Amino acid sequence: MALTAIALNATLKSSGGEPSSTDRMLDLIAAALQKEGVETETIRLADHNVKPGVTSDEGAGDAWPAIRKLILDADILILGTPIWVGQPSSVVKRALERMDAFLEEKDDQGRMVSYGKVAAVAVVGNEDGAHHVSAELYQAINDVGFTIAANAVAYWVGGAMGSTNFVDLDEVPEVVTTSVEMLARNTAHLAKLLKQNEYPGE
Amino acid sequence: MALTAIALNATLKSSGGEPSSTDRMLDLIAAALQKEGVETETIRLADHNVKPGVTSDEGAGDAWPAIRKLILDADILILGTPIWVGQPSSVVKRALERMDAFLEEKDDQGRMVSYGKVAAVAVVGNEDGAHHVSAELYQAINDVGFTIAANAVAYWVGGAMGSTNFVDLDEVPEVVTTSVEMLARNTAHLAKLLKQNEYPGE
Amino acid sequence: MALTAIALNATLKSSGGEPSSTDRMLDLIAAALQKEGVETETIRLADHNVKPGVTSDEGAGDAWPAIRKLILDADILILGTPIWVGQPSSVVKRALERMDAFLEEKDDQGRMVSYGKVAAVAVVGNEDGAHHVSAELYQAINDVGFTIAANAVAYWVGGAMGSTNFVDLDEVPEVVTTSVEMLARNTAHLAKLLKQNEYPGE
Amino acid sequence: MALTAIALNATLKSSGGEPSSTDRMLDLIAAALQKEGVETETIRLADHNVKPGVTSDEGAGDAWPAIRKLILDADILILGTPIWVGQPSSVVKRALERMDAFLEEKDDQGRMVSYGKVAAVAVVGNEDGAHHVSAELYQAINDVGFTIAANAVAYWVGGAMGSTNFVDLDEVPEVVTTSVEMLARNTAHLAKLLKQNEYPGE
Numbered sequence: 062m063a064l065t066a067i068a069l070n071a072t073l074k075s076s077g078g079e080p081s082s083t084d085r086m087l088d089l090i091a092a093a094l095q096k097e098g099v100e101t102e103t104i105r106l107a108d109h110n111v112k113p114g115v116t117s118d119e120g121a122g123d124a125w126p127a128i129r130k131l132i133l134d135a136d137i138l139i140l141g142t143p144i145w146v147g148q149p150s151s152v153v154k155r156a157l158e159r160m161d162a163f164l165e166e167k168d169d170q171g172r173m174v175s176y177g178k179v180a181a182v183a184v185v186g187n188e189d190g191a192h193h194v195s196a197e198l199y200q201a202i203n204d205v206g207f208t209i210a211a212n213a214v215a216y217w218v219g220g221a222m223g224s225t226n227f228v229d230l231d232e233v234p235e236v237v238t239t240s241v242e243m244l245a246r247n248t249a250h251l252a253k254l255l256k257q258n259e260y261p262g263e
Numbered sequence: 264m265a266l267t268a269i270a271l272n273a274t275l276k277s278s279g280g281e282p283s284s285t286d287r288m289l290d291l292i293a294a295a296l297q298k299e300g301v302e303t304e305t306i307r308l309a310d311h312n313v314k315p316g317v318t319s320d321e322g323a324g325d326a327w328p329a330i331r332k333l334i335l336d337a338d339i340l341i342l343g344t345p346i347w348v349g350q351p352s353s354v355v356k357r358a359l360e361r362m363d364a365f366l367e368e369k370d371d372q373g374r375m376v377s378y379g380k381v382a383a384v385a386v387v388g389n390e391d392g393a394h395h396v397s398a399e400l401y402q403a404i405n406d407v408g409f410t411i412a413a414n415a416v417a418y419w420v421g422g423a424m425g426s427t428n429f430v431d432l433d434e435v436p437e438v439v440t441t442s443v444e445m446l447a448r449n450t451a452h453l454a455k456l457l458k459q460n461e462y463p464g465e
Numbered sequence: 466m467a468l469t470a471i472a473l474n475a476t477l478k479s480s481g482g483e484p485s486s487t488d489r490m491l492d493l494i495a496a497a498l499q500k501e502g503v504e505t506e507t508i509r510l511a512d513h514n515v516k517p518g519v520t521s522d523e524g525a526g527d528a529w530p531a532i533r534k535l536i537l538d539a540d541i542l543i544l545g546t547p548i549w550v551g552q553p554s555s556v557v558k559r560a561l562e563r564m565d566a567f568l569e570e571k572d573d574q575g576r577m578v579s580y581g582k583v584a585a586v587a588v589v590g591n592e593d594g595a596h597h598v599s600a601e602l603y604q605a606i607n608d609v610g611f612t613i614a615a616n617a618v619a620y621w622v623g624g625a626m627g628s629t630n631f632v633d634l635d636e637v638p639e640v641v642t643t644s645v646e647m648l649a650r651n652t653a654h655l656a657k658l659l660k661q662n663e664y665p666g667e
Numbered sequence: 668m669a670l671t672a673i674a675l676n677a678t679l680k681s682s683g684g685e686p687s688s689t690d691r692m693l694d695l696i697a698a699a700l701q702k703e704g705v706e707t708e709t710i711r712l713a714d715h716n717v718k719p720g721v722t723s724d725e726g727a728g729d730a731w732p733a734i735r736k737l738i739l740d741a742d743i744l745i746l747g748t749p750i751w752v753g754q755p756s757s758v759v760k761r762a763l764e765r766m767d768a769f770l771e772e773k774d775d776q777g778r779m780v781s782y783g784k785v786a787a788v789a790v791v792g793n794e795d796g797a798h799h800v801s802a803e804l805y806q807a808i809n810d811v812g813f814t815i816a817a818n819a820v821a822y823w824v825g826g827a828m829g830s831t832n833f834v835d836l837d838e839v840p841e842v843v844t845t846s847v848e849m850l851a852r853n854t855a856h857l858a859k860l861l862k863q864n865e866y867p868g869e
Contacts (some may be wrong), residue, residue, distance in 0.1 A: 069716070073518055073562065074324055074517075074518075107517060113477040113478075113511060113556060113777065114297075114477055114478075114554065115477065115549060117657045118371075124410070127281060129863075145519060145561075145562045145565055145797070145803070146485055146561055146565055146604070146605040146608055146609070146846045147561070147604060147605070147608070147798025147799065148558065148561075148601060148605065148798070149558075150558070150562070151517065151556075151558035151559035151561075152517060152555075152557035154552065154553075154554070154558050155555035157549075157550055157552075157555075158477065158549045158550070158554070158555055160548055161550055167500065171441075171445065173413075175413075176413055177413075187823075188796065188824075189796065189797045189798050189824055190798050191753075191795045191796050191827065192406075192752070192753025192754070192795050192796050192799060193753065193796070193798060193799035193802070195402050195405075196398040196399055196401065196402035196753070196799070197398055197552060199398065199401040199402055199405060199411070199549040200394060200395075200397050200398035200401055200550070200551060201551070201552065201799070202536040203397075203401060203413065203414065203415055203416075204394075204414070204550055205415075205550070206413050206414065206549070206770065207413060208410075208411065208412055208413050208453065209401070209405055209410065209411040210374075210410055211377075211378055211405065211408050211409060211410050211462060212405065212406070212408065213405055214405075214406075216795075216827055217826075217827045218794075218795055218826060218827045219826050219827075220823075220824060220825050220829070221797065221822055221824045221825075221843065222825045222840075222842040222843075222846075223826070223839070226440075228448075234828075236828040237827065237828075239373075240828075242465070243373065246462070246463055246464075246465075247462055250460070250462055250463055251410065251457075254456045254457070254460055255456070258452070258456055260412075260413060260448070260449055260452055261448055261452055262448075263448075275719040275720055275721065275764065276719075276720075299833070309719060315679040315680075315713060315757065315758060316679055316680075317679065317751060333609045347721060347763075347764045347767055348596070348763055348764070348767055348806070348807040348810055348811070349595075349596025349597065349600070349806060349807070349810070350596070350760065350763075350803060350807065351764075352760070352762075352764070353719065353757045353758075353760035353761035353764055354719060354757075356737070356754065356755075356756070356757035356760050357757035359751075359754075359757075360679065360751045360752070360757055363751055363752055384771055389624075391593050391594065391595045391620075392593065392595050392596050392597070393551075393593045393625065394550070394551025394552070394593050394594050394597060395551065395594070395596060395597035395600070398551070398597070399754060402753060403752040403753070403754065406752055406753070407752070418593075418625055419624075420592075420593055420624060420625045421624050421625075422621075422622060422623050422624045422627070423595065423620055423621045423622045423623075423638070423640065423641065424640040424641075424644075425624070425640075436625070436626075438625065438626040439625065439626075441625075443528055470685075516710075565775050575845075575849065577817075579817075580817055581817075588789070596806060596810075597806075599803040599809075600803055600805065600806035601802055602800075603805040603806055604798060604801050604802035604805055605800065606817065607801075607805060607815055607817065607819055607820075608798075608818070608820075610784055610817050610818065611817060612814075612815065612816055612817050612857065613805070613809055613814065613815040614814055614866075615779075615783075615809065615812050615813060615814050615866060616781055616809065616810070616812065617809055618809070618810075639812060643777075646869075647777065650866070650867055650868075650869075651866055654864070654866055654867055655814065655861075658860045658861070658864055659857075659860070662856070662860055664816075664817060664852070664856055665852055665856055666852075667848070
């Protein structure tokens with residue numbers, strides 16, 4: 062069974078400037094998902110005009126409806142975000158706010174449009190904040206209907222008050238590789254199961 | 264296929280005193296799980312001497328090894344906690360610290376002893392804090408190997424600075440009933456799938 | 466001694482549409498600060514093009530430099546935000562990211578440009594999330610140099626899964642009025658003290 | 668003016684075993700406070716029987732009333748905690764639950780027994796979690812009446828998935844020393860101001 066994933070890169074930077082550490086982590090995850098038979102498409106959110114709001118369409122010029130369609134067409138959602146002041150980026154928060162609309166978008170058995178999809182999280186930062194970022198993202202994404210496989214986060218941060226970027230590391234640390242593979246294996250496994258066996262509904 | 268659940272009630276109070284709001288919520292969940300064919304056993308953590316620490320056995324008098332066995336024998340783990348100062352109770356935090364040991368307890372394919380088990384969360388409070396509690400619990404429990412079904416939290420809180428207890432409500436609000444049933448349905452469905460189709464391992 | 470405050474309204478909505486619950490709370494705080502001799506100016510962030518980034522000036526069209534000047538000219542900063550999915554708005558997160566630049570903006574005694582200023586928080590939501598929002602805002606704003614007076618948050622939320630807006634309440638609950646006055650009294654007191662007695666520096 | 672501080676070490680370990688990383692950080696802070704004329708007393712919470720609960724006295728054998736007295740006799744409170752699963756320890760959570768009682772312990776002008784006292788935070792861990800720990804501790808301690816000076820946290824963590832303990836570092840990193848001194852300078856300054864100029868009350 063072929064599965065697909067959509068990865069949202071929530072860096073503050075648009076494409077074309079400095080390389081994104083979040084991209085590096087998402088590339089690792091996409092490669093690991095590939096080994097599990099999952100094709101991943103990555104969207105850099107900062108390249109698109111995602112309007113503020115909590116509906117699925119905020120009107121003329123809103124890039125969200127197209128991104129939302131990619132999310133609903135995929136089996137797996139990867140949220141990738143940098144850490145700023147120990148917290149998820151404003152860009153990923155905006156995407157979560159737009160997915161708040163899923164709470165009202167249910168079938169006649171009470172199942173949101175996101176039901177059966179599996180979410181995972183990628184976090185990078187110069188320093189401290191990854192656990193908290195995954196906590197917030199898990200809660201928000203689970204509230205709007207996604208399922209979370211065992212060990213659903215891959216992250217890298219430097220030591221306290223560090224200033225190195227993940228994108229500048231010569232080599233990817235082995236602990237990161239291990240967790241990326243675990244994330245991909247578990248998330249793909251669960252997405253397959255749920256695609257073949259949907260949640261029962263009311 | 265018969266499934267079993269273990270529910271940990273992390274109220275600060277031992278049994279035998281005032282009724283526990285957390286117990287009321289856990290009873291609702293157990294009843295809803297029953298309809299899905301899942302038998303639930305509930306443990307009041309405050310009745311047991313769970314020693315502080317991050318290993319699976321903290322020595323003479325430690326109640327954790329027996330509770331840990333119940334967790335590992337069950338297919339589903341329900342963490343039930345009251346909210347204090349907007350946060351999870353110290354009692355549930357202690358249980359999470361003890362499950363930190365799972366990080367080292369892996370089979371030869373890198374799968375923790377908790378793999379394949381599904382966790383859900385029950386939260387009650389006079390007021391505000393439920394989303395944050397579920398965020399922290401999701402992150403901790405996922406880090407130590409549990410899977411999280413869609414909409415895996417059932418909660419009740421009063422309005423800002425309220426002082427009513429869930430246990431004292433004449434009737435359970437319908438929104439609570441709906442979310443309890445959703446939690447039970449989704450969690451049981453996912454636990455069945457994972458019991459029949461275990462995570463692949465390295 | 467005359468003091469001034471700047472209030473940032475981080476609702477997702479621009480002015481001119483539906484009334485903002487965050488505005489109602491900020492108006493209450495401004496009125497209470499007035500009684501303490503503090504003049505407050507309020508900025509609706511969604512009306513301005515605050516660009517994503519972590520510097521104090523993100524180039525042509527960036528509205529942040531002017532807002533930043535208002536912050537640095539004032540003695541008190543009030544961060545007002547709605548709750549979405551239990552968390553602070555993406556709009557307030559963007560403002561915090563921009564203040565991340567203060568970490569590098571120090572005098573020759575190691576004191577950030579924000580030192581001596583006092584911050585407080587206003588939170589509104591249909592339901593649950595206020596404690597967590599204040600936690601995140603306190604941490605971020607303290608990291609970038611602001612001081613926090615006792616009981617520095619005023620909030621209102623409805624009960625679990627509620628849908629009422631603060632702006633639609635016929636009357637402001639007394640517990641809210643009490644906490645608004647406490648916030649104003651304590652924050653003004655501390656801002657006066659710190660204006661007359663600046664932090665010593667290295 | 669002579670000031671005093673009480674530091675609560677919320678490690679999971681009792682005294683007499685392995686050295687505590689939290690102790691090392693608290694010792695650095697006590698030495699820095701000494702230079703500001705502040706005497707610090709440190710209590711290892713795990714050595715005392717702090718009973719679960721949310722009152723100021725949980726009856727026979729409860730160690731909290733004596734610790735509470737030390738807190739109320741001091742001008743400054745330092746909360747020191749290790750990070751476990753990215754979060755504050757269950758031991759510090761228990762102390763915060765006990766301070767929840769301050770919400771009801773007010774003078775006739777509505778000021779809690781903790782008003783005028785300044786709190787700061789010390790965090791150590793093998794890896795990631797310090798920002799989140801300070802967020803949770805700031806919110807809880809501010810809710811129960813404490814004031815928070817600019818840059819009120821000192822922390823050390825290793826890089827992602829690290830396993831080194833702070834107590835085992837040959838040298839304290841300069842960034843840690845700088846933040847410890849900043850914490851001590853700012854906290855002592857603010858505590859002096861508030862001791863001489865108490866919050867006004869209703």
